[in-house]
Amino acid sequence: MAAVNKLIMMIVMMLAIVSITVFADPDLLQDICVADLTSGVKVNGFACKENISSADFFFDGLAKAGLTNNSMGSLVTAANVQKIPGLNTLGVSLSRIDYAPGGLNPPHTHPRATEIVFVLEGELDVGFITTANVLISKSIKKGEIYVFPRGLVHFQKNNGKVPAAVIAAFNSQLPGTQSIAATLFAATPPVPDNVLTKAFQVGTKEVDKIKSRFAPKK
Numbered sequence: 001m002a003a004v005n006k007l008i009m010m011i012v013m014m015l016a017i018v019s020i021t022v023f024a025d026p027d028l029l030q031d032i033c034v035a036d037l038t039s040g041v042k043v044n045g046f047a048c049k050e051n052i053s054s055a056d057f058f059f060d061g062l063a064k065a066g067l068t069n070n071s072m073g074s075l076v077t078a079a080n081v082q083k084i085p086g087l088n089t090l091g092v093s094l095s096r097i098d099y100a101p102g103g104l105n106p107p108h109t110h111p112r113a114t115e116i117v118f119v120l121e122g123e124l125d126v127g128f129i130t131t132a133n134v135l136i137s138k139s140i141k142k143g144e145i146y147v148f149p150r151g152l153v154h155f156q157k158n159n160g161k162v163p164a165a166v167i168a169a170f171n172s173q174l175p176g177t178q179s180i181a182a183t184l185f186a187a188t189p190p191v192p193d194n195v196l197t198k199a200f201q202v203g204t205k206e207v208d209k210i211k212s213r214f215a216p217k218k
């Protein structure tokens with residue numbers, strides 16, 4: 001009987017370990033696998049390239065503040081596998097996010113990663129919403145950290161009078177971003193009006209107005 005209990009315990013532990021590992025990018029099977037971003041070969045991630053160099057592990061694109069003169073007043077600069085091929089299969093990446101005074105990084109999700117932000121400068125009102133529709137939020141300032149759990153809708157707003165910036169870290173080489181408003185109102189082909197009018201309990205006029213705000217500038 002004790003042996004059976006031991007076996008059950010072992011199976012439960014193994015399942016726990018397996019379920020932990022499937023909740024992040026897959027584990028690597030070699031030291032490095034620098035992404036061949038030009039390869040036509042489709043795998044889970046990118047194919048490994050043959051001729052690698054130090055440059056494949058380097059990026060200076062987060063050194064300077066990004067331009068925030070857009071309609072949201074914020075800019076995300078990614079440092080993921082698309083910018084740093086050496087990140088392929090390593091399960092991590094960074095971004096820098098800059099915010100003008102009043103700037104918003106609008107509600108969005110990362111399907112493949114939890115995010116942890118560190119405030120470089122300024123102050124931000126940040127929050128995420130659980131699947132029970134509970135808002136978890138806080139004001140954070142320079143030197144402070146906040147966490148956005150994987151897949152949950154979250155945002156950051158600069159309600160201060162000076163610019164703000166954060167470094168964001170992710171447990172994925174390519175976390176993916178789905179911005180709620182753009183996903184629903186700027187998809188190609190468009191999400192049908194009658195889906196959005198019913199979902200948001202408004203009329204076609206309101207839906208078309210929002211869609212027009214997201215239309216590409218000509």
Ligand SMILES: *[C@@H]1O[C@H](CO)[C@@H](O)[C@H](O)[C@H]1NC(C)=O
Binds near residue numbers: 050051
């Ligand atoms: C790798 O570099 C070597 C030497 O420079 C070259 O001969 C070879 O064609 C390169 N291979 C690829 C796949 O680019």
Ligand SMILES: *[C@@H]1O[C@H](CO)[C@@H](O)[C@H](O)[C@H]1NC(C)=O
Binds near residue numbers: 067069070
């Ligand atoms: C933002 O500012 C830059 C540099 O000043 C300029 O080149 C760019 O056209 C501006 N973009 C918008 C959307 O105004």
